[in-house]
Amino acid sequence: MQQSHDPASLAEMAAFAAITEARSFTKAALRVGRDSTVLSRRLQSLEQRLGVRLLHRTTRSVSLTEAGAEFLVRVRAILASVDEAEAAASAHASGTPRGLLRLALPGTFGRMWIGPLLPHFLATFPDVRIEAEFSNRFVDLVAENFDVAVRLGALEDSRLVARKIATRRRLLCAAPSYLARRGAPEAPEALTEHACLGFSGFQTFPTWEMTDSSGRRVNVEVSGPMVCDDAEVLVEAAVQGLGLMMSTDWLVGRELADGRLVPLLEDWTLADEGAVYVVMPSARGQAAKTRAFADWIGKRFAPEPPWTSRPVSKACSMGRAGG
Numbered sequence: 001m002q003q004s005h006d007p008a009s010l011a012e013m014a015a016f017a018a019i020t021e022a023r024s025f026t027k028a029a030l031r032v033g034r035d036s037t038v039l040s041r042r043l044q045s046l047e048q049r050l051g052v053r054l055l056h057r058t059t060r061s062v063s064l065t066e067a068g069a070e071f072l073v074r075v076r077a078i079l080a081s082v083d084e085a086e087a088a089a090s091a092h093a094s095g096t097p098r099g100l101l102r103l104a105l106p107g108t109f110g111r112m113w114i115g116p117l118l119p120h121f122l123a124t125f126p127d128v129r130i131e132a133e134f135s136n137r138f139v140d141l142v143a144e145n146f147d148v149a150v151r152l153g154a155l156e157d158s159r160l161v162a163r164k165i166a167t168r169r170r171l172l173c174a175a176p177s178y179l180a181r182r183g184a185p186e187a188p189e190a191l192t193e194h195a196c197l198g199f200s201g202f203q204t205f206p207t208w209e210m211t212d213s214s215g216r217r218v219n220v221e222v223s224g225p226m227v228c229d230d231a232e233v234l235v236e237a238a239v240q241g242l243g244l245m246m247s248t249d250w251l252v253g254r255e256l257a258d259g260r261l262v263p264l265l266e267d268w269t270l271a272d273e274g275a276v277y278v279v280m281p282s283a284r285g286q287a288a289k290t291r292a293f294a295d296w297i298g299k300r301f302a303p304e305p306p307w308t309s310r311p312v313s314k315a316c317s318m319g320r321a322g323g
Helices: 007-022 023-031 038-050 067-096 106-122 176-182 188-192 232-239 247-257 288-300
Strands: 055-057 062-064 101-103 129-136 148-151 161-166 170-174 194-200 207-211 218-222 244-248 263-264 275-280
Touching: 007 023, 007 038, 007 055, 007 062, 007 067, 023 038, 038 129, 062 067, 101 106, 101 207, 101 288, 106 129, 106 148, 106 247, 106 288, 148 288, 161 288, 170 176, 170 247, 188 207, 188 218, 232 247, 244 247, 275 288
Parallel strands: 101 129, 101 148, 194 244
Antiparallel strands: 055 062, 148 275, 161 275, 170 244, 170 263, 207 218
16 A cells, blocks of 8 residues: 655654654653654554554553564655755755756846856856856746846846845947047037937937936937947947947946947936846745855955956957847
């Protein structure tokens, strides 16, 4: 007869094993911290379910029946397996980071600033395997069974545990070749006289919102030779001198660092929302692999994100889309 190992049956087996090892209901109760009547009821329930007596009982001692001796061998193996399973599960929460880590990463940002770091993370935590999805779609971490996501902008899902790992800002920039040909704008209003590359993914497009240090706000409706929903194309067009563009600092950090693009109107702030966050489904019962990645990537982006502090090797350069 095959038995299902539900919590009740496991409790009955544990009671049977404890009584057998202590050879006394009273001593077994002291060992497991239960009343002896509880152990007695569990043993009776087990014997009734199996349809066989497992222990001979006297007022002074208990001893195994033949069926009980055979059953005890299997019970010990089952209980040992349960202990091993619990220890393995607990290790995921409190021990060495291990197992499959599923990451949801924004396409462009993830390829530029996180993808090149993943081999270093795996070298640090060799018992972890990574399955990463690079996409600009919004993923449901819980429904799609992701452990961690990196998100840009403002967060709206209050169910998630979020940690800010970096700031971001928008800026205006152009290639030296464009500035040599057309000059640099000295005020936002002058942008109407310039060739402006338009990223249609910005909510305010084709209006660029700018604020100075005194709080004065200027909205400029721009136009130019190219409008695109992929900022990678616009960055390359700007580098080639086609026009000036509004971009996010992480997207053009390399071009600014090596002088292919130059920042403009730096006394003005462009409208932006949010930052860079690492988000997780829940803080409760969080696996060690999840905490390890969140802590590790946070340290890589502190105290300043890499796109503001140093140029990055061209070997890491990959395709880009706005963010």
